[in-house]
Amino acid sequence: MRFEQRGAPVGSEEVVDFTVVEGEYLRSRFLSDFEWTRFDSPTDPVPLLKPVSEARVALVTTSGAYLPASQQPFDVRNPLGGDSFRVVPGDVAPEDIRLAHPGYDTRRAAQDLDCVFPLGALRDLQSRGLLGRVAPRHLSFMGYIPRTDHLLAETAPEAARILAEDEVDLAILVPS
Amino acid sequence: MGLIQRVLDQAGISTISLTLVCEMTALVKPAKSLYVRHPFGLTLGAVGDRATHEGLLRECLAWAEKALPAGEIIESPYRWDLDDLRERQLRKEAR
Numbered sequence A: 001m002r003f004e005q006r007g008a009p010v011g012s013e014e015v016v017d018f019t020v021v022e023g024e025y026l027r028s029r030f031l032s033d034f035e036w037t038r039f040d041s042p043t044d045p046v047p048l049l050k051p052v053s054e055a056r057v058a059l060v061t062t063s064g065a066y067l068p069a070s071q072q073p074f075d076v077r078n079p080l081g082g083d084s085f086r087v088v089p090g091d092v093a094p095e096d097i098r099l100a101h102p103g104y105d106t107r108r109a110a111q112d113l114d115c116v117f118p119l120g121a122l123r124d125l126q127s128r129g130l131l132g133r134v135a136p137r138h139l140s141f142m143g144y145i146p147r148t149d150h151l152l153a154e155t156a157p158e159a160a161r162i163l164a165e166d167e168v169d170l171a172i173l174v175p176s
Numbered sequence B: 001m002g003l004i005q006r007v008l009d010q011a012g013i014s015t016i017s018l019t020l021v022c023e024m025t026a027l028v029k030p031a032k033s034l035y036v037r038h039p040f041g042l043t044l045g046a047v048g049d050r051a052t053h054e055g056l057l058r059e060c061l062a063w064a065e066k067a068l069p070a071g072e073i074i075e076s077p078y079r080w081d082l083d084d085l086r087e088r089q090l091r092k093e094a095r
Helices: A018-029 A106-111 A119-127 A149-165 B002-010 B022-028 B050-064 B085-090
Strands: A056-061 A085-089 A137-141 A170-174 B014-019 B032-037 B072-079
Touching (some): A056 B002, A149 B002, B002 B014
Parallel strands (some): A056 A137
16 A cells, blocks of 8 residues: 555544644643654665665664663653664664663563564574674664754764665664 | 654665654655554564564565655555554553
8 A cells, every 4th residue: 555645644544643643742742833844855765786685784763772781871851852872783682772762651662672673583584594684783763853953964864874884785764 | 763764865775664653754755664553662563473573574675675666655464453552642642
């Protein structure tokens, strides 16, 4: 099924437009001038130049994952959110990761990190030859970023630089 | 999520995203997305549901290899049928 570029999906079973609900929630509680960042034109897909079975794959999560032994947790109390990210090594043990995010109940995913940051599942696919290689570094944001100028100008380009430095062929972005 | 994806697209990195809210993705228009009607915080599926986690990842990988028009949002066949958590979340009645 495909979707129109604006508005609710064609044939949607859901009557709730979450962008309206969430927008009103944020304006009433935190940011009276909140507006969604929007673009008129899509970005062009970058073709994958090799089969997935040969590709180096990185995850970009907005689950708020961080390494408590060496990294600060995301600030979940700031009404302005935050656009910083944490670098997560590809060989990290799931039990060394914690989640900090104001927008969802992290207790469920804390029991099974693959629910929001499927590094374990990705490694499993690699071990079975279904993808080339799990990237050496993965990136974790906390998805509540109501102010997006700095994200677009500084933080996300830095994330792109890291993935390019690691010669990542494909980034899979996973929201929470 | 879509904003970060746009920057990666423009940096020449091949991307595909999962999205839980297709209306949000339609505002931002990243290159390629897979829409799954799962709850927030359970993007890949329920706790311990390895088959669904892997299935969705494999779906991402399969679509990543395909040439699609810019801004395409594909709907995943996976559905959340364990409870009404997603519906309550969409109404801001649950986290």
